[in-house]
Amino acid sequence: MLASPAMDTALHPALPHWLPYCARLQTRPLADIDLVVIHCTELPDLEMARQYGERELYASGTGNCGHFYIDRDGRIEQYVPLHCVAHHVRGYNPRSVGIELVNRGRWPHWLDSQHQAMDEPYSPAQLQALQQLLDSLGAALPGLRWIAGHEDLDREQVPASDDARQLVARKRDPGPQFPWHQVLSATTLQRLPGA
Numbered sequence: 001m002l003a004s005p006a007m008d009t010a011l012h013p014a015l016p017h018w019l020p021y022c023a024r025l026q027t028r029p030l031a032d033i034d035l036v037v038i039h040c041t042e043l044p045d046l047e048m049a050r051q052y053g054e055r056e057l058y059a060s061g062t063g064n065c066g067h068f069y070i071d072r073d074g075r076i077e078q079y080v081p082l083h084c085v086a087h088h089v090r091g092y093n094p095r096s097v098g099i100e101l102v103n104r105g106r107w108p109h110w111l112d113s114q115h116q117a118m119d120e121p122y123s124p125a126q127l128q129a130l131q132q133l134l135d136s137l138g139a140a141l142p143g144l145r146w147i148a149g150h151e152d153l154d155r156e157q158v159p160a161s162d163d164a165r166q167l168v169a170r171k172r173d174p175g176p177q178f179p180w181h182q183v184l185s186a187t188t189l190q191r192l193p194g195a
């Protein structure tokens with residue numbers, strides 16, 4: 001079955017900004033979704049995150065992206081309909097929704113051993129928008145139960161770009177600035193066991 005993003009309405013309070021390749025993504029029943037994965041873009045702004053999301057990386061004519069992007073001012077855009085499987089985390093895509101928070105992370109030296117701090121805080125507006133979005137997802141997806149950070153689900157260590165003898169985390173997002181306690185205290189979702 002091909003996706004028909006034009007027939008989809010973005011989940012409130014997100015604004016629709018469908019990626020050009022949505023119709024080429026695999027689809028799934030909404031009942032299969034039980035997990036939200038929190039990411040940060042590790043890019044300077046939403047505009048660049050959009051450019052990265054639009055890149056076609058696979059033979060299927062699709063690329064890597066989350067379903068939702070939350071800017072620093074709390075604006076939420078939806079790039080992919082919920083019934084489409086987005087490529088945002090290895091091994092968990094078919095069952096999950098990806099939420100990307102705009103945050104520099106380790107940009108532009110992601111794998112440099114001297115550049116692993118992720119020190120940009122998440123803004124209050126961004127976290128409030130995330131809370132609203134989690135509430136909306138909970139209402140739209142009866143099977144939704146779990147939440148995890150990308151760093152919980154992809155623990156691969158890779159050689160650092162500046163020194164191949166050192167290992168750094170391939171993924172660290174959303175990273176140490178993400179206020180897990182605050183977020184978990186305001187949602188019925190539970191952090192994925194073992195994550």
Ligand SMILES: [Zn+2]
Binds near residue numbers: 088150
């Ligand atoms: Zn991520």
